[in-house]
Amino acid sequence: MTTAILGTMIVLLLLGFPMMVPLIVASVVGFVAIFGGIGHLETLVQQVIAGIQPASLIAVPMFIFAAEIMTRGQSAGRLIDVVMAFLGHIKGGLAISTAGACTMFGAVSGSTQATVVAVGGPMRPRLLKAGYSDSFTLALIVNASDIAFLIPPSIGMIIYGVVSGTSIAELFLAGIGPGLLILVMFSIYSYVYAVRHDVPTEPRMPWPDRLRAVRRAIWPMGFPVLIIGGIYGGVFSPTEAAAACVLYALVLEMLVFRQVSPRQLFATAKSTGLITAVVFILVGAGAAFSYVISFAQIPQEILAGIGIDGMGPYGVLFTISIAFFIGCMFVDPIVVILVLVPIFAPVVQATGLDPVLVGTIITLQVAIGSATPPFGCDIFTAIAVFRRPYWEVIRGTPPFVIMLLTVSVLLIFFPQIALFLRDLSIDG
Numbered sequence: 001m002t003t004a005i006l007g008t009m010i011v012l013l014l015l016g017f018p019m020m021v022p023l024i025v026a027s028v029v030g031f032v033a034i035f036g037g038i039g040h041l042e043t044l045v046q047q048v049i050a051g052i053q054p055a056s057l058i059a060v061p062m063f064i065f066a067a068e069i070m071t072r073g074q075s076a077g078r079l080i081d082v083v084m085a086f087l088g089h090i091k092g093g094l095a096i097s098t099a100g101a102c103t104m105f106g107a108v109s110g111s112t113q114a115t116v117v118a119v120g121g122p123m124r125p126r127l128l129k130a131g132y133s134d135s136f137t138l139a140l141i142v143n144a145s146d147i148a149f150l151i152p153p154s155i156g157m158i159i160y161g162v163v164s165g166t167s168i169a170e171l172f173l174a175g176i177g178p179g180l181l182i183l184v185m186f187s188i189y190s191y192v193y194a195v196r197h198d199v200p201t202e203p204r205m206p207w208p209d210r211l212r213a214v215r216r217a218i219w220p221m222g223f224p225v226l227i228i229g230g231i232y233g234g235v236f237s238p239t240e241a242a243a244a245c246v247l248y249a250l251v252l253e254m255l256v257f258r259q260v261s262p263r264q265l266f267a268t269a270k271s272t273g274l275i276t277a278v279v280f281i282l283v284g285a286g287a288a289f290s291y292v293i294s295f296a297q298i299p300q301e302i303l304a305g306i307g308i309d310g311m312g313p314y315g316v317l318f319t320i321s322i323a324f325f326i327g328c329m330f331v332d333p334i335v336v337i338l339v340l341v342p343i344f345a346p347v348v349q350a351t352g353l354d355p356v357l358v359g360t361i362i363t364l365q366v367a368i369g370s371a372t373p374p375f376g377c378d379i380f381t382a383i384a385v386f387r388r389p390y391w392e393v394i395r396g397t398p399p400f401v402i403m404l405l406t407v408s409v410l411l412i413f414f415p416q417i418a419l420f421l422r423d424l425s426i427d428g
Contacts, residue, residue: 002296002298002301004029004030004033005026005029005030005033005292005293005296005298006026008022008025008026008029009022009023009025009026010022012025012026013331019282019331019332019335020278020281020282020285023282023285023286023288023289023335023339024285024288024289026289026292027044027285027288027289027291027292028041028044030289030292030293030296031043031044031292033296034292034295034296044288044291044292047287047288047291048284048285048287048288049284050287051283051284051285051286051287051288052280052283052284052287054162055239056158056161056162056168056238056239057158057162057280057283058239058242058243059153059158059168059238059239059241059242060155060158060159060242060276060279060280061272061273061275061276061279062239062242062243062245062246063109063110063111063153063155063158063242063245064111064114064155064272064275064276064279065246065249065268065269065272066108066109066223066242066245066246066248066249067108067109067110067111067114067118068114068268068271068272069246069249069250069253069260069265069268070108070109070118070220070223070249070252070253071109071114071117071118072253072259072260072264072268073249073252073253073257073259073260074220074253074257074259075108075219075220075223075249075252075253075257076105076118076119076122076220077122078213078216078217078219078220079101079104079105079108079217079220079221080097080101080119080122080123081213081216081217082213082214082216082217082221083097083100083101083104084097084101084202084205084213085205085209085210085213085214086205086210087100088201088202088205089201089202089203089204089205090191090201091191091194091195091199091201092187092190092191092192092193092194092195092199093194093201093202094123094126094127094130094132094199094202095127095132095136095140095190095193095194096186096187096190096191097123098119098123098127098140098141098144099140099144099147099183099186099187099190100183100187101119101123102115102119102141102144102145102147102148103144103147103148103151103179103180103183104221104224105118105119105148106145106147106148106149106150106151106154106179107151107152107153107223107224107227107228108220108223108224108245109148109153110148110149110151110152110153110154110155110158111148111149111155112145112146112148112149112367112370112371112377112378113145113377113378113381114148115144115145115147115148116141116142116145116378116381116382116385117381117385119141119144119145120141120142120145120382120385120386121385123141124137124138124141124386127140130199130200130202131197131199131200132193132194132197132199133197133396134388134392135392135395135396136193136396137396138382138386138388138392138393138396139393139394139395139396139397139399139400140186140190140396140400141382142371142378142379142381142382142393142397143186143371143397143400143401143404144183144186145371145378146182146364146367146368146370146371146378146404147179147182147183149175149333149363149364149366149367149370150175150176150178150179150182150360150363150364150367151175151176151179152172152173152175152176152224152227152228152231153172153227153238153241153242153245154171154172154175154363156333156334156337156363156366156367157171157172157175157359157360157363158238159283159334159337159338160337160341160359160362160363161359162283163286163290163337163338163341163342164341164345164355164358164359165355166355166356166359167356168238169231169232169237169238170356170422170425171356171359171360171363172228172231172238173232173421173422173425174356174357174359174360174418174419174421174422175360175363175418176421177417177418177420177421178360178364178407178411178417178418181407181410181417182403182404182407185403185406185407186400186403189399189400189403219252219256219257220252222248223245223248223249226241226244226245226248227241227244227245230244232425250265279334282332282334282335282338283334283338285338286334286335286337286338286339287338289338289339290338290339290342293342293343294342298343308347311351312351313351313352313353314412314413316344316347316348316351316353317353317358317361317412318412320344320348320358320361320362320365321361321365321408321412323340323344324336324337324340324362324365324366324369325365325368325369325372325405325408326369327339327340327369328365328366328368328369328370328372328376329369329372329373329374329376330374332377333366333367333369333370333377336366336369337362337366341362344358354415354419356418356419356422357411357415357418357419360411360418361408361411361412361418364404364407364408364411365408367404368401368404368405368408371397371400371401372397372401373394373397379393379394
């Protein structure tokens with residue numbers, strides 16, 4: 001049965017079908033193999049519907065909608081300007097500002113692909129003009145967007161929280177430490193790169209201009225305050241914070257900045273609806289697939305084949321990290337979370353690992369895989385946005401991937417990097 005289910009998925013993927021088709025067809029194949037027919041196929045339909053019923057999932061289209069509105073408006077540009085005002089004049093400052101802007105926009109959008117578009121669009125020409133190579137520039141933009149998957153609000157963490165039953169609020173807190181650590185490492189590498197290649201610095205911006213940039217960015221900087229402060233101040237749940245984020249974006253871009261017209265808002269809503277439809281179909285199909293493989297005890301077979309039952313906590317975490325990293329090099333991150341989390345859930349529970357730590361490590365691996373060859377989704381986003389060939393986009397990737405994997409190892413051996421803020425909030 002395992003061979004039939006996995007074989008069906010692989011064949012359909014190789015034939016070029018979108019990921020939702022292999023998930024659904026493999027689920028039907030498994031269901032028929034288990035029950036000997038399609039007489040009770042409505043059970044599978046019920047699993048699809050159940051998969052998209054959790055209220056927490058409402059946050060996903062809300063954050064996507066807010067990010068789309070801000071990308072069309074001025075918020076992204078103003079956030080970039082304030083980072084440039086303070087960092088642009090130091091050695092490697094333009095590259096450091098790009099990583100910092102990805103972090104700030106990640107605290108608004110929660111999407112790696114939205115960050116590639118919103119930050120990469122205006123920053124890439126400036127980096128090239130300053131003397132950075134295109135391979136370094138593209139790799140920096142693509143990999144710095146990974147920070148958006150960790151800094152709350154993270155769409156990946158929302159999906160993981162729904163699938164695993166882990167607190168999304170705690171996951172959001174746990175992503176801050178690793179996200180900031182990645183920013184520091186990328187900043188150091190950018191400085192070293194600029195020194196080695198003698199990249200000229202930007203002129204130092206005078207303090208009146210800096211203060212002007214801060215004043216212009218005060219409203220956009222309200223997004224992370226609204227999301228993080230609202231959730232941990234007890235004002236909002238994560239879902240309510242997402243709705244408040246949309247309202248704030250609408251007021252900001254339509255009434256304050258007046259950059260988004262009603263016609264543009266309609267186009268934004270349509271784009272969000274299309275993205276949400278794809279995400280929710282994947283979530284529903286993933287739920288049905290998880291039901292089938294759990295009923296067929298495929299996770300137990302796979303874990304027994306790996307020999308993970310005899311591993312300690314470190315072995316389990318390394319195995320999970322490798323599985324998710326490799327998975328996202330080939331398949332959409334949401335699908336990997338939906339398929340692999342139920343497989344590893346029993347051994348995570350049996351080992352007594354903190355699900356918030358596991359979720360943070362999984363989210364990081366998913367983000368890394370999304371920007372890693374051969375088929376990381378952020379690579380193809382960059383190809384489409386910047387119209388550059390595949391090999392040019394991935395050529396500068398290895399140093400960034402090494403840094404990201406280093407953070408992954410540090411998380412396994414020093415979990416307080418992720419859990420410190422979570423534990424502090426619980427103790428408080």
